[in-house]
Amino acid sequence: MDDQIISDYLYYFKKLKRGVSRGLGKAPHKPVLLLSIISLIRKQQITNNRIFITAELVLEFRDIWKKLVHTKHTENFALPYFHMRSEPFWYIVEKPGKNLILTKSKSIKSFRNLKENVAFAEINKDLFYLLTQSHTSKILETALLENYFPTKYQDFWENNINLEESRIEYEIENTDSKEYREKLVALKNTLNEEQFDEEIFVRGGLFKKTVPKIYDYSCSISGMKITSTHNVQMVDACHIYPFSLSNDDTVPNGIALSPNLHRAFDRGLITINDNYIVRVSPSISENESVFSLSQFEGKQIALPEKSSWYPSVEYLSWHNKEVFIL
Known part of the structure; x- marks a missing residue:
């Protein structure tokens, strides 16, 4: 040049x-x-x-x-x-x-x-x-x-090494939900509004990065895995219990899903029971397609390596009762 x-x-x-x-x-x-x-x-x-x-x-x-x-x-x-x-x-x-x-x-x-x-x-x-x-x-x-x-x-x-990034990732992976929420309360009491908004944004971003990594960048239901040399992520980190209600960005409140299944989960068209089995809402009507939701009825989801990272049974029960459409 x-x-x-x-x-x-x-x-x-x-x-x-x-x-x-x-x-x-x-x-x-x-x-x-x-x-x-x-x-x-x-x-x-x-x-x-x-x-x-x-x-x-x-x-x-x-x-x-x-x-x-x-x-x-x-x-x-x-x-x-x-x-x-x-x-x-x-x-x-x-x-x-x-x-x-x-x-x-x-x-x-x-x-x-x-x-x-x-x-x-x-x-x-x-x-x-x-x-x-x-x-x-x-x-x-x-x-x-x-x-x-x-x-x-x-x-x-x-x-x-970015020590702060490593520390927050450790908290997301290893802190239990109660302790994590208490940590956020303490931060809210010590940071000003601007700093706290930035902190929540950072932690949400690391949640989105950490959950797919733990699931080997694969959708836990469909098994879809797409990698790219351009750092493009095609598997979402889906909150089971929305952060706006739970204040919880720990791994057990997350599950790795492809974008279409993430949307279906958030809208209650699918859920996962406490045995980690997929249930599909009886309310849906769909044509035959490789993208159909009904093909996943009764399927066992893929789980992370550590049992401490498994989706929270408590949060899945909440999703079954409050979000899933019967």
Whole structure:
């Protein structure tokens, strides 16, 4: 690629427009977000120039913030994601029919407002290409570190493990439902509303990632398994007892289902009894098809390796009584 293009992005990265707080200096949020994006591109968790708001990106932002930022600035993912639009390489794409709610100072109102109204952000395709190439990615990453975190960047590459992500995944896999709910209550009492919304989003994202992994990325009813080199997931993590009612993102409240069976389960057209046998609602009428629901009547579902990960019998009973259509 033309050396002039690389030079242009080096200039943009070194001249980021940043807010200034009295007594704190210039905000570190934008360089931390760019470093987070570079990291996820390197890990192949971002695979094109559309930057979606994901649990992985928020966690990477948090992790890099902890490593590099030692001022009293408030850690806030929504701010740089929104305000990066003032840079010549970043474009916010709103969801159809949605509008961002801004404060009087023209800032984003909240993380919730951001994720409800923004579909994704786009970076220039030539920038994305540069960030996929190890040599130019390293040049741009080093420029950010040297320019904005000159006293901290030397040990930045030493530890690539995201400890917070590992801790939350451990809680999702190994904490019982009561303890998990108590953990969320404690977090709600210690975090502000913005931080708590972000925390719930992150935990929900890791639930969606963890449950399919435990079921070997296979639908527990149909056995469907599709993998892709583009990090596309075709098996859903389905809550048995909706999170909005249960506040439970632990593995026993989840089951891996293909999208059509996930929808059928949520709408009560199928359920699973306490012997892990599929039942199909007698209310349905369908044509003969390889996609029919009736073919799964009486089928034993595939279960995870550990019995502690089996779907909660208590939650399945709730689904049988409250959701399943007889």
